[in-house]
Amino acid sequence: MEFIKLNNGVEMPMQGIGTFLLTPDEAEASATYALKNGCQLIDTANAYCNEKAVGRAMKNAGIDRKNIFLETKLWPSFYEQDDAVDKTLERLQTDYIDLLLIHQPSGNYIAGYKQMEKAYKDGKVRAIGLSNFNEEQICEILNMCEVKPSVLQTEVHPYYQEKELKKFLSHEDIKIQAWYPLGHGDNALLNEPLFKSLAEKYGKSTAQIILRWHIQEGNIIIPGSKNSDHIKANFDIFDFSLTDEEMAKISLLDKGVRYYTSTQEMLKKYAEMIPPVDEQK
Numbered sequence: 001m002e003f004i005k006l007n008n009g010v011e012m013p014m015q016g017i018g019t020f021l022l023t024p025d026e027a028e029a030s031a032t033y034a035l036k037n038g039c040q041l042i043d044t045a046n047a048y049c050n051e052k053a054v055g056r057a058m059k060n061a062g063i064d065r066k067n068i069f070l071e072t073k074l075w076p077s078f079y080e081q082d083d084a085v086d087k088t089l090e091r092l093q094t095d096y097i098d099l100l101l102i103h104q105p106s107g108n109y110i111a112g113y114k115q116m117e118k119a120y121k122d123g124k125v126r127a128i129g130l131s132n133f134n135e136e137q138i139c140e141i142l143n144m145c146e147v148k149p150s151v152l153q154t155e156v157h158p159y160y161q162e163k164e165l166k167k168f169l170s171h172e173d174i175k176i177q178a179w180y181p182l183g184h185g186d187n188a189l190l191n192e193p194l195f196k197s198l199a200e201k202y203g204k205s206t207a208q209i210i211l212r213w214h215i216q217e218g219n220i221i222i223p224g225s226k227n228s229d230h231i232k233a234n235f236d237i238f239d240f241s242l243t244d245e246e247m248a249k250i251s252l253l254d255k256g257v258r259y260y261t262s263t264q265e266m267l268k269k270y271a272e273m274i275p276p277v278d279e280q281k
Contacts, residue, residue: 016041018224031057079112107271
C-alpha cells in the first residue's frame with residue numbers, strides 16, 4: 001500500500017474500497033473481505049444507508065481500529081442538525097472518523113462545514129473535506145473556514161482527468177480522491193486499446209492498469225465491488241509502474257466527459273431528501 005500525507009499531517013492510504021450502491025449485506029461482506037486482505041481504507045456515506053454494515057465489517061475483520069482509515073460523508077439534510085456527527089459515529093460503532101466530507105454542495109453546506117470543524121476540534125474526526133464541489137465552491141469554503149479541507153472527492157478517470165482542478169487543488173494542498181476511478185465500469189474505457197496493450201505488457205488487467213495510472217497521478221482511489229476476486233485484483237497494482245511515456249499517452253485520452261452530471265434541480269432535491277438512516281440494517 002502507498003500512503004499520502006494530508007495537509008494536517010494525517011497519512012491516508014491511496015487505495016481503498018467504496019460502498020456506493022452496495023446493500024448493507026453486500027457492504028458488510030465486501031468491506032470485511034477487503035479488510036482481511038490488506039485494505040485499510042473504507043468509504044461510505046450517510047446516503048448509502050450502509051454505515052451500520054461498515055461498522056460491523058470493521059468489527060468482523062478483527063483489525064486494530066488504528067489500522068483502518070474510515071471515511072464517510074454528511075448528507076445535505078443533516079448539515080444543520082447538531083447531532084449529525086454523533087449519530088454517524090453511533091451507526092459506525094466507532095469513537096472517531098478518519099475523514100468526514102460534505103457530500104454535496106447543496107443546502108446549507110456552510111453550516112455543515114462548521115459542524116465538521118467542531119467535530120474536528122473535539123477529536124471526533126481526524127480530517128475533513130469536500131465531495132462534488134467545484135473550484136468556485138471550494139474557494140467559498142477556503143474563504144470562511146478555520147480548518148482547511150484536506151480532500152476533495154470527485155469524479156476522475158482517464159476520460160475525465162480534471163487537470164485544471166488538480167492544479168488548483170495542488171496549489172491549495174488539497175488531495176484529490178477519485179470516485180468512478182474505472183469510469184463506472186464503462187466498457188469503452190476498459191477496452192481502450194492503449195490499456196489492452198499495457199495490460200498485455202505487464203500481465204495485468206485493463207482495470208489494474210487504470211488503477212495504477214491513478215496512483216501514479218496522485219489520485220486516491222476507492223473502486224467499489226461486491227466480487228471478492230475483483231476486490232483482490234484491484235489491490236494487486238503495487239508491483240509494477242507505468243513509464244513516463246505511458247503516462248503521457250494516457251494523458252492524451254482525456255475527453256473532458258463526465259459519467260455523472262449534477263444540476264441545480266438535482267442539488268435542490270438532494271438538500272430536501274432525508275435518507276432513512278435510522279432504518280439501516
